[in-house]
Amino acid sequence: MGLVDIVGQRWGSDNQKFVDSPIIVEEIDKTLTLFAKHKIPGLDGMPIEWPIPPYYRYFLTIRFAINEINKDPTLLPNMTLGYHMYDSCNDNRKAVKSILQILSGPGQTAPNYSCRKSGKLIGFFGDQNSVTTVNMAQILALYRYTQVSYGATTYVLNNRNIYPTFFRTVESNRSIYFILSGLLQYFGWTWVGVLSSDDDSGNEETQLLTQYLTMKGICVAYMIKIKPEILSVTENTFKNSIETIRKSSAQVIILCGTFSSYMADLLNEVRHVLYDKTFIYGPIFASNTFLMEHFREMLTGSLTLEFYNLPVPDMKSFYDSFQVVNHPQDTLLEHIWLLHLHCSGTNESRNRFYSTVYKTSLHNCSGTKRVTEFISFQNPGLTDRVYRAVYSLVHALHDMYLSIGSQAPEKITQLYYWVKNLKSSKGDLLFKENGELVTSFRIMNWRSLNKSSVNQRQVGKTLTTNRSQKNFFIMVENIIWKTEMNKIPKSQCSENCLPGSRKVPRSGIHACCYDCVQCSEGEISNVSDSENCQQCRYDEWPNEKKDRCVQKRLDFLSYSNDYLGLVFALFSSVLCAITGLILLVFISHQDTAIVKANNNNLSFTLLVSIMLSFLCVFFFLGRPADISCLLRQISFGILFTIAISCVLAKTIMVCLAFKATKPGSPWQHWFGTKFSNGIVILCSSIQVIICVIWLSISPPFQELDTSSYQDKIIVQCNEGSVIGFYSVLGYMGFLAAVSFVLAFMVRTLPDIFNEAKYITFSMLVFCSVWIAMIPAYLSTRGKYMVAVEIFAILSSSAGVLGCIFLPKCYIILWRPELNTKTSIMERRVL
Template sequence: MSKPRFEYEYHKEGDFIIGGLISAHVYSQYTARFAFGSGGITSPPGDYVCEELDFEEYKNILVMILAINKINKDPNLLPNITLGYHIFDTCNDPINILGYATKILSGEKNAHNYYCKEHGEMAGFIGNSEFYSNNALAQLLSLYRYTQITYRVTDTSLKDGNIYPTLFHMTPDDRVRLKAVIKLLQHFGWNWVGIIISEDGSGDEESQELNKMMREHGICIDYIIQLKRKTINDFRTSGIITKSKAKVIIVCGTSITHFYHFVFHLHSFAENITFIFPPSWIKLTDLYYLKYTSLNYSFIFVWPREQKLNLDVYTKGVTFSSCLNDPLLEDIWVLWFQCLSPNPHKNFYFPKAYQCTGVRDVSTLLASHTTHPSFIYTAVYVLAHALHRMFMKKNKSEQNGFQHRLHKYVRNVHYTDPDDGEIFFNERREIPTDLILQSWISFTNGRPSYKTIATIQSPDYVPEQFPNVSDPVFWKKGKVPVSRCSDPCLPGSRKKFGSSIHKCCNECAQCPEGEMSSISDSENCMKCPEDEWPNKKQDRCVPRVVEFLSYTDDPIVAVFSAASILSFLLTGLILRIFIHYQDTPIVKANNRNLSYLLLVSIMLSFLCVFLFLGHPVDVTCMLRVTSFGVIFSVAVSSLLAKSIMVCIAFKATKPGSPWRKWMGAKLPNSIICVFSLVQVQICVTWLSISPPFQDRDTHSYQGKIIIQCNEGSVIGFYSVLGYMGLLAAVSFIIAFLARTLPDSFNEAKYITFSMLVFCSVWIAMIPAYLSTRGKYMVAVEVFAIMASSSGLLGCIFFPKCYIILFRPDLNTKTFIR
């Protein structure tokens, strides 16, 4: 391969030399370039040139020269020592950068391991901003232990201090930015994205790290495209992008050469694409001179703006003849002002140039391009401070062969700059620098404008949310784009895993009954707290309906209450009638005291209904079953005593019958006391061991909380009912046997019917009670109490009241005899 036709070199002697390897041209063309002239297609064979001048990197060369000149004038920094520089434009070519580095080190490009210089010793190198060039330079300089400072390379593979012990960085690596990218994707729910990598491979490591982080956070990559010449105009590449559901593209790498052409080809179908650019791509703003508005409303990470450096001394009022001493400035004149160059080969590559004269203000042209932070300015000062600290020491032995020890002083540099603040290297050999996320907002006929979204503070602070981006001004068409493989699962549903090969492509399944999801794309449905239940859409929890026999909400409670009160009053009226007619034969028959006791028991049983109505509490739960159990035991015991006395009374009518001694009030009172006390003992035992209590049933009915009484001991509950049923059965049998005895006021047949009603009600209540829940179960109990009490009242006392009130002729001793 022949020598490059155009070599861009800046050189100034000094006591110590700082090498600069900067890629002011961003592409090396190894094939012949064709030009159309009057004689057809011509080309100098076997040559290559550097193309596409990068104004920002040219300004970095000027900034480096400016910094060295300022240090030489500073009496407090490196006094009596002059710094020089040796700067090459590498054209972003690793072969070039190794050749130029060898020339700077030895004085001759091909004199490896030799030192041919007469003046000045090498202090260190400031490397360019491209990955592969820095990688090649780092491998070379690490062998010789020369200090190297990169001013805008963020690739993590160059941050290993064991492999590159003399390599330092002015900017943090990509990890902090990639964390911010992940947070940004999560914030907008973008889980299906594309990746574009620079043609020089500088984004390979970055894309791999990004892919790893995305997998950890459930984000997927649809495609990865490397920008090469053959892929730019490839219709398959265009088809991949246009057909993909990924509307967000993350750009990795540092070289933007082919992206210019890619944007030109992409312009027609990229209106719905949102790009996320790394900091080095800030130079894309130059595309707006070509009105490439398809990049509007994209995101870009940028470093803080550079401090104001006056470069007018190098660029203002420059004539064409004076700029010929600066090879890059000459290219600017030829390229932008289309002036003919004294070099015929340059004129061949710029065929439209003409003869120029006069003064042109180049500073205006350079100022029109986007500025980067002056990291290269700080890098020069870092080397100067490290040299100053080394040569201010009295130990002269360390100053011999200082180049191989200078990196230790660079590692410990710590000073404060009036403009840049505190300068030092952290454990990753990088200077902590904030990173700013901006929205790239521009207009068709204007310079691009930016809006700051968030600041990522070095080294590891990444914001969890980005609240400033909800405004429609940040988005194409005024709304956030959707970049997903499948539609989001709405609240009330969850992702259905296993329905697709790719985990980011999924179907949605409705949440199971009793569960909910309140966010989109929920992976799991959740159960509500015990006192809540999902609404119909299953997207939020609502308070459960509390259910019990309420006085305000249930009409049946009003019916029960009215029926209970009326029955109580009716029973009281019958009691008053019996007391008023207590001396009549029909009241005296079968022991009127037992009738009074039975009527009082029936009255209390009607009032007992109110213990079952309303909101249950522990006290009412303990009283409701035990109270009606004891009351009914007294009532049934009274009926049993009546039935027994009927039988004894008939037998005692015979002369000389031994049954006469059982006549009187002593026997029935004893029967009532004994059988009632047994029920009392059962209730006391039940309340002592495991009493009933208020319970909240959240399982029987969906969406309801049943406030009910838990019986505590099931054995105690059924013992009360069982004993009451036993008394009723015995009383029924005795009354049934005595029903045919010849007595005008024989109550046995009425007791038989009352016990038949009583037993029928409670036997029918058991299956109804077991088959219902909640307030309906309580309603069954209330109905059973009222029905059985009414049965006792109606079967026994209504016939007597009829005789007392409507047939007084039957209520006489004559009728009895």
């Protein structure tokens, strides 16, 4: 669409009123026509000026709005507005020439001079394209003429120092591409292609797009910039572009810049590699009906960002009135009929030209067909933005007229001040500080219904353009994609790294191309495409998939859920019961010779201490606590010390029994129960003192060992003072060693029951078990360390019990004839 200037008749000198004047419309053949140059597929690549009905719709919208304003007695009373319309044809030179022509007036162009004889230049509408609008705005800013664009989106125009008189009824590319980049991120498209025009608009938009994509972690797989090139160069460009798109794994393509015949050429040539691609583009491309008409199959499934519709009156009846039969002098309308319906016009030379170019015969038409019947005309495009542009300028002019009255002719170039201060229906400024009209956006999904029509359906909308917040809402279930089963397309350089793994960048410039590796031990990632894995807490450990931390397993020797603990509990109970039965046997036969000969008090004490030693195993089972840690070592140390003290007393009494039988032996004074009881009490008291000192300085306590194993926590007892612990064990070992040495020395004494030999074997078993236990104890962790200690307790206690008492039980129960004093004496004599 071209540029439009509005003129009003000069003020009267007496009453300051406008005098009616007709709307000024330049002859279409004398000006740049409302054509958009497109290279039409199927015409051997020949560029042809193709008049597009939607642009004619914008022209009619401006006429409708100005007619409404001129008829409204409350708006600009006593003033009639007219207009000149020019088409820039998206060419900077034509745009600049048109601006200078309008400023100079009719006749020869004279920069900085105006040759107008009537009408006051008020302001300008347009242009639609950013490339031409920037140059127009630079010139108009010098003369302080107000300009309102309805399609230019370049953010360069936001600079109010350079373009103070420029306004637009659309938002800049900053908002558009920020939302588009968020849309790509929402669908997980991190690997995209870009098709852009190679001009100022395309360069600016691709730079802005790349900036936002980088912020969102999205990479550009390729960027094809379309240049206006000659045919031979263009063919090479087509080949390179086809190969680039074909090899790339990017399934999403973004359109940027300005749509032109050269971009249409490229899309037409590479369409066979684009059918499975999903296109994303902004409002300017979305409003281009040429795309919908000629590339509907390729663009189906696309997502577009479009401006939200502004309220406009129903103009259909006004549009319907534009028929060739009603407007025979409208040469633009005649061109549209000629090209779209092959209707012959009044200019024979033009008819021959189009018949030759399009290779078709023209025919006479009735001229009654309405322009609204064209499918491309039915698309509103930027109609509402054009309408709002006209009314915003006129309302500002009305406010200025009411405010400054007679000063209006001199202040007409300061109209931009009043446009800047226009208020919306809500009382806010209509145009923001940067001159933009900020509204919401619609997210549309293009769908090809059949070979001749394309349907657009709204699938989302923007909530805000604040870049610090989520800026859109989208209904994914309403989108129709090109893929099978209507799945969301995937456009990634690499497959997603599943939870439990992290991304490792590949060598190259693209951060979106990476490999996936499993998280290290003790680390997890609970989201896809995680760049770093997270360390679990000290009491947690990754699950098998490494996508979440689970509580570490507590490791201790349980007597309820652990087979090893159940075995130890069973053996401890059985051995305790056996010891109790032996004690009952000895108590029931305490008057027999064999029980009396072995000091029944020591035997009873030894059996009780062994039985309690078996029971103290239960302190080692179950989850350790401070009290159980305290009791397990103390009970074990004291009970074993009592047992070994009894064995030591027995050993000493065996020695004394034979030495005291000699006449006049001094050992007779030591032979008796008091001496043996004194040995037990003395030896046990020393161990009690060691334990008291240990508990006083640093008692055992429960601790959690989180460092020995990565996947479990060892609940164990810390011995507190290592010196105290090993002092207890060392003292027991000392007593056992003394007992073993003494028993070994008297093992050959002529005793029928050979008590010394049994004690020797029992102490040999005891010492062997505990000597073997120490390295095993130190080399294990957790419940197995406890199991080693329990095994040592059970085996050493069972060894003492078996070696000392089972032979006696055998004689008491099965060989009672040997359980007599006579048998004992006979054996000794022998």
